[in-house]
Amino acid sequence: MIRHLMCCLFGLLVVPAQADVQPMPLNMTQGVTEVSQRVFDLHMTIFYICVVIGLVVFGVMFWSIIHHRKSKGAVAASFHESTKVEILWTVIPFVILIIMAVPATKTLLAMEDTTQADMTVQVTGSQWKWHYRYFDEDVEFYSLLATSQAQITNEREKRSNYLLEVDRPLVLPVGKKVRFLITSQDVIHSWWVPDFAVKKDANPGFINEAWTRIDEPGIYRGQCAELCGKDHGFMPVVVIAKSQADYEEWLQTTKVAQQQAREEEQRLLAMQMDMDELMTLGEQVYNTRCAMCHQANGQGLPGAFPGLAGQGLSVDPNAKLEHISIVVHGKQGTAMQAFGPQLSLKELAAVITYERNAWDNNTGDTIQAAEVQAVMDGQDL
Template sequence: MGIFYFPAGCRVIVEGRKGGILVTIRQLFSGLPAALMALPVAAETEIMRLNMTPGVTEVSQRVYDLHMTILYICIAIGIAVFGVMFWAIIHHRKSKGAVAASFHESTKVEIIWTVIPFIILILMAIPATSTLLAMEDSSESDITIQVTGSQWKWHYRYFDEDVEFYSLLATTIAQIENKRDKRDNYLLEVDRPLVLPVGQKVRFLITSQDVIHSWWVPDFAVKKDANPGFINEAWTRIDKPGIYRGQCAELCGKDHGFMPIVVIAKEQDDYNQWLQATKVAQQQAREEEQRLLAMEMSMDELMSLGEQVYGTRCAMCHQLNGEGLPGAFPALAGQGVSVDPAKKLEHISIVVHGQSGTAMQAFGPQLSLKELAAVVTYERNAWGNNTGDTVQAADVQAVLDGQEL
């Protein structure tokens, strides 16, 4: 005896007695429509979300409605096809004395099974085409933002505004290595989220610095590849304030899973306040960097800050212990430019400008002068390197200016 359960709660018992199978199959199909109708409802529950998200934009709602329309069409086709098939099996079985017909070709049947699918495809293509055209129409935007992917972070630049920043994974190495409890938004939190206003059409210009990435936020129905050397366009208009999360949806390297996206949608007034405050903060940071050029930080200050910067920016490749990954990322502990007193300038240059032909990025545009000086100092004195060298903001600025130390 077998028991089958369906979402609508219908229970069908199939017994192995001759003739009983016909009754139980009928019971099964009598409960099937109710079970299928319950699927979208069950899919939207918090217990088991198997369906697409309706999202928070007009386009995302249209995508969801299109998905449900096509799903219902497929369900109807499945019921019709399998219904006819099982009806034919049951009513033309040998035990009822049915004799197989002998026929070859039928123009009428050929026309029917060609025309009906053609009509169904046309009916499906009309709403699908309309939705796709709406998804690609990024004209007449109110705000334009350049989104640049790199291993493994996102960079956002607001056009016509003096605002740009990098957005990095905020989940700590300790959580990833199970040394601390994982937070609710584990691997889906960043240090600086993208902030957008509600009710405004935002155009995204999406590209990449290195390999192919993909900027994907399900609530906006936006998923667009970031290709190096090319710019792809996407857009959104958010209807509700809130926090929306996404991820890089392209396999972009070993830390692909550490490249989340967080968008905070604010009311227009709150967005304007954030934008103005960010402009002021970034201007103050630039002014502070210029003041740092005449200052010297102590070894303790440099090592403390350098350890923090290294842990968030460098450890994923070179590892917390500086041992690197053989064949992929070189070790910094006890070897290379980080321990050679004569290559202090080269060490700074590699961190600031990156290294062509390798995965080493240019951190000059990503970090402040203070952070760059601190992390180079840390690498030259951590893990037993103990060179005793300190690097100051002025030293980093000299490299940026193309001067010798």
Template sequence: MVRSLIAGIASVLFSMPLMADTIQLNMTPGVTAVSQNVYSLHMTILYICIAIGVAVFGVMFWAIFHHRKSKGAKPASFHESTKVEIIWTLIPFIILIGMAIPATKTLIAMEDTSKSDVTILVTGSQWKWHYNYFNQDVEYYSHLATSAEQISNQRQKRDNYLLEVDYPLVLPVGQKVRFLITSQDVIHSWWVPAFAVKKDANPGFINEAWTQIDKPGIYRGQCAELCGKDHGFMPIVVIAKPQAEYDDWLQKTKITQRKAREEEQRLLDMQMSLDELMTLGEKTYTARCAMCHQANGQGIPGAFPALAGEGVSVDPKRKLEHISVVVHGKAGTAMQAFGPQLSLKELAAVITYERNAWGNNTGESVQAAEVQAIKNGQQL
């Protein structure tokens, strides 16, 4: 019986790495040197704890079984033993030191952001991420790409439900990437498990992290800090590309963003029709505004004001104020500044939509030139 018990325990211990892969309850090795070090450290400490547990409980149950009262065992009578006390103090101390040394080395490596090849400013805000590639003239927002119809169960949910974004973060393989992580409003946390990177984004502060990805692929993460009602709608998607493909993407993105800025300037001399503005405005509102002000413009009482039938949305005398609130946000409230987030065309369209949807029907349109004037500091 004893041999069977020992064989059973041994089989469980030796099969644990396989079980970790199959039952998906364990950490994953990840795709960076740091994440693999963290995984190795985790498994080493787990095995040490299992060995200690087996030894302690094995001796305990053996003693209980072989020294039970029914076998006539007599309890021993003894006093303190300095030698034993020293031994049971030194052994745990040595074990803890043995675990602390690799843990300390891993922690030091995780915090070493020096000698990076790429630096990216990561800014969290409700409920999206902004990425700014230093010295590359490339920056963009990354929003949840899952449609509202899927969220409201009006369409079938896709495989990556709530885990897909419109513009993922693109990184090169084999290069050390430094992240400067901060927040525009509340506390967020940028977390990609495959990189072993999880860093809080605190407003007014910058935290640093880094990664060096070993193989190309798509890696997903989440905001890991409760940051408001749509906290669960703030995924992170990273695409790791070989250096040549990354350089090609970076160059194409620069060209695309430069052309977009040039198009913005051309819009200043154009007049968009009300129908064109309303069509684009509805699309922009649904994607960027409906999560707070609701699809019907009724808002959420006590949290997000209604736009339907009241406020700046219906008052012709407050048109410029309406533009200013959308462009610059409103201090002391959850209203963000959408000026940096949307194009002039989108800003003009969404404000026009808000002034004419849900029965507001002001008949007024807002043009890109008016938005640009407010962005440039025109006084109301």
């Protein structure tokens, strides 16, 4: 038994040294902002103070053990309290705490100072995605996990940024003070980017503030740091920091693209998409946005998320409108989100059509963009 245990311990020591693995960082990141550097410096200051305290305490302890051992004839002293000693061991820790508290307070005040911001971004968490809205700019979008389901299920090789990649990253300029207004649509999330030393809870019904000023262009990754549900690990944060000129170019390009998308949606209102087109697009949207809860086979998760397969969906017009309304507006008291603000009219029409005709539901009806728009406008409800 002992021999087997020794072999296991030897294996743990030897195998990592032989394996071709990346070294694990043993310290916190220094980050790319002034605040993150101050946090790192504070961390190291406290660490060194603790190291000195540990060396002094254990040094005195071991010195006393060695030089006052029984074999040297040491005899335990008999004495009562000493006022001088008690004053000393009260004053010294007090001074140490003051030395630690001053830089810590300055750093905390700097972290919470969101005044005089150059721009403001609203960050809204929901299961399991982030929504970004740029104040004073006509730009907003959702940011979702871009890691494919095939990687998650080990059908494909995992990439280097596995579970830390998104379809639409947050883009910010360097050298500008950016204020974040952080909230949530459903449960408590936490927006965390280690390189910025920013980690703030996103609480439903409340707004928390944070800020950053990025010093270096680059791609910075984080994630939701709050256990927000079964797919908590699939809610990454990606921020791309660009120079001011590149940021302005991205901003204008994004504005034009979103305006074109709105114009395209208006043209869709007069169009009739066929069943094949709707089902193809609907399956893509369903697998991206809905399968995490209702499952790819439409069976759902018993006790948590209802199944959609084999529900015998009614072709009655009122039932169809109710189906559209639930997808567009969500359902209060449940985890069903409002997908109206998240998807285009075409995507909404397609995914509802898919749900009504996949898994042997076979209602045979198609949902068009105009019908979705009517429900969004509150008509015929």
